Amino acid sequence: MAVGQSHFPDMPPLEGVCLGTAMAGIKKAGRRDLVVIELPEGARVAGVFTRNAFCAAPVTVAREHLERCQAQGTAPRYLLINTGNANAGTGQTGLRDARQSCAELARLASVTEEAVLPFSTGVIGEPLPMSALLAGLPDALHNRASDDAAWKSAGEGILTTDTRPKGASVSVEIGSQQVTINGIAKGSGMIKPDMATMLGFVVTDAAIEQTLLERLLRETVDRSFNCITVDSDTSTNDACMLVATGRGASVSSEDEVAVFRNALQRVMTELAQAIIRDGEGATKFVTLQVNEAKNREEALAVAFTVAHSPLVKTALYASDANWGRILAAVGRAPVDEFDVERVVIDLDDVRLVENGGRAQGYSEEAGSAVMARDELTIRINLGRGEENATVWTSDLSHDYVSINADYRS
Amino acid sequence: MAVGQSHFPDMPPLEGVCLGTAMAGIKKAGRRDLVVIELPEGARVAGVFTRNAFCAAPVTVAREHLERCQAQGTAPRYLLINTGNANAGTGQTGLRDARQSCAELARLASVTEEAVLPFSTGVIGEPLPMSALLAGLPDALHNRASDDAAWKSAGEGILTTDTRPKGASVSVEIGSQQVTINGIAKGSGMIKPDMATMLGFVVTDAAIEQTLLERLLRETVDRSFNCITVDSDTSTNDACMLVATGRGASVSSEDEVAVFRNALQRVMTELAQAIIRDGEGATKFVTLQVNEAKNREEALAVAFTVAHSPLVKTALYASDANWGRILAAVGRAPVDEFDVERVVIDLDDVRLVENGGRAQGYSEEAGSAVMARDELTIRINLGRGEENATVWTSDLSHDYVSINADYRS
Secondary structure, eight states, rough: OOOSSOOOOOOOOOTTTTEEEEEOSSSSSSSOOOEEEEETOOEEEEEOOOOOOOHHHHHHHHHHHHHHHHHOOOOOOOOEESBBBBOOSSSSHHHHHHHHHHHHHHHHHHGGGGEEEEEEEEOSSSOOOOOHHHHHHHHHHOOOBBBBHHHHHHHHHHSSSSOOOOOEEEEEEEEEEEEEEEEEEEESSBBBBSOSSSSSEEEEEEBBBBBHHOOOOOHHHTTTTGGGGSSSOSSSEEEEEEOOOOOOHHHHHHHHHHHHHHHHHHHHHHHHHHHHHHTOOOOOOOEEEEESSHEEEEHHHHHHHHOOOHHHHHHTTTTTTOOOHHHHHHHTOOTTTOOOGGGGEEEEEEEEEEEEEEOOOOHHHHHHHHTTSEEEEEEEEEEESSSSEEEEEOOOHHHHHHHHHHTOO | OSSOOOOOOOOOEEEEEEEEEOOOOOSOOOSSSSSEEEOOTEEEEEEEEEEOOSOOOOHHHHHHHHHHHHHHHHOOOOEEEEEBBBBOOOHHHHHHHHHHHHHHHHHHHOOOOOGEEEEEEEEEOOOOHHHHHHHHHHHHTTBBBBHHHHHHHHHHHTTTTTOOOOOEEEEEEEETTTEEEEEEESSSSSSSSSOOOOOOEEEEOOOOHHHHHHHHHHHHTTTTTEEEESSSSSSSOOEEEEEEEEOBOOOOOHHHHHHHHHHHHHHHHHHHHHHOOOOOOOOEEEEEEEEESSHHHHHHHHHHHHHHHHHHHHHTTTTTTOOHHHHHHHTTTTTOOOGGGGGEEEEEEEEEEEEEEETTOOHHHHHHHHSSSEEEEEEEEEEOSSSSEEEEOOOOOOOHHHHHTTTTT
16 A cells, blocks of 8 residues: 555656666565666765664665775765665674675776675565675666666665655756756655665765765755654664765855755655655555644654554544544653643644643544545644644554564565 | 453452442443442552643542642542543543532542542543433442452443453461452553553552552552553553552551562552553563663663564564564664674573674574464563663554554444
């Protein structure tokens, strides 16, 4: 299941950026499961990674290689992604396998080992099937291309339990030049990224200085991938990479940065929302908007408490306007000196809660009509300040349980 | 569904304690839904209540009445409990209804209004059906008794989605006298109590000074009801009351307190575990034991992070030894400077994780054999210190979703 229409957008080619895929048999026969993304020389690359203490081997190696490149004044040339196996919880063997994958691609492409950044997603705790992976590399390299179809194939080649590929593309004028940002992402379960996402790869042709690139990545991820949750589980493999090839317009003045940041935020948010729309077993796309909080942390805490409540999520699945569960979740959020009399809760345009109880004039029919929608907003006004936060989530359905009870079998 | 055998224990009568029930039609016709517990004069009563900011009207009124009694040097004489309606999120109307219920019982029993403490459980946000409740009071008062059957009927009369009544009874020798502690509890969903429980009523014939009684309640609840979770949702109505009638042995010396605390902890833990065994849709009773933490807060944080993970809970439901999900949940727990190389995870007697990855000698068969058990322990050694914590939880099944998607319909 998934909410809304599937739409993989047109992706304008980015000079020097080529994407290749292979069916290496890591996930299962006849499925794209290996992706190579070639970056032009001189591209700048920024990354954010999972904060899970049990981070996967490829996360450790990608961080190391990125740092080594930066120390040398060089830049990564290849992103190597496999699905079907997370190479997580695999100890020293996992690190060796991740490094060997990079070394082999480096040999085939005649670049240094640290110019390859590895990413993996899939089942945790199984050894990476190295012979299949290594055997697939020449094929993935060979068929690389820059066109629309190559972006879509790459989008397909990184999926796990996702039901469809996720892409976003925005072009804007900066100075007199067109700047393009293309992105692909995957993710469907184990989704509550923390300073990162599931896998996201975003590439622009703009020219952006490294420190600025890193800041823009952090800022836009904080308001997109870090504001989604399917099941509150932060993965061991989350990573989001932002690449600026430098072949296009320069982004450096305040105005240029503002226009670029805005476009980048659109790409990030669209990809993050696509993950929620394709959340495991999702039948609803729900926006949680918390307003009038004392600070953003408090707003996020209330939003995530509601978004993680199994009772709210099953009520959403049942299209049951069981506002008592929303109220109970808000009431247990970690907020100091919480005056519940000031809290106002709306379901889209229907007022649900005010003055500590059910709103006057609320009718079950009006509430149920909103809950029956595929996409709806729960708006919670705390009446304590001026900060706000928006979080996106899905419901908790029978299919979520089925997918996760059967995933390995 | 529920895990293990149903067993409502024999409850020795406690002098002066009478329990009466009625089928008032608050929940549905032909179901016990109204309970009155009479306490003898001079009993001491301690209570802990939900920390949910949206606490229900009966919680507010029970607190007020308890404080007023204590200020006057008197004590509550009646506990009045209804199921079928939580009287939560009902604003001023709810407070008026809770007070009126107490006033009517007080009139019938010739006691003061503050000598009645009200408790409600059931659907949130609907007005309390006052005419049914008030009409049921004479019947509940009339049929009150002290015997075993009265305790069991009271246990049945406080249930919501529970599938069976929950009771515990322990007798110990203190000095040369037998002291008895009887308790009943309800709870099945919306279970992650915070400084309290769902509803729990525990009565002893011991004579215990008020301050000591309050401390014993807090200490034993902290290691029982506050260490269970079905779905991480803290209810608006949680309350646990401890009554000491004073008709039996005095508990005041250090030795007496130690023996009594131990017995009380057994009753509290048995009731708390009974709630988990009867957790909504539960097919497994899971003990999470976190050892070698720096402090108890850290141990609890790790235990609850694993216990709340929908991915761990669905793997438990599927009897799938998907230890990667356990490892990922441990890794995202809020622990500073977490050295994952030191973490050891066992499933009962099978070592799962060590040195940052799958344990040497672990086999899928051994793991699956443990996961197939109805009752199992996940033991997580952090290797950081000497503190520990134990938390009990259930799995996440199709039935959990069905029960909560259909609850109001």
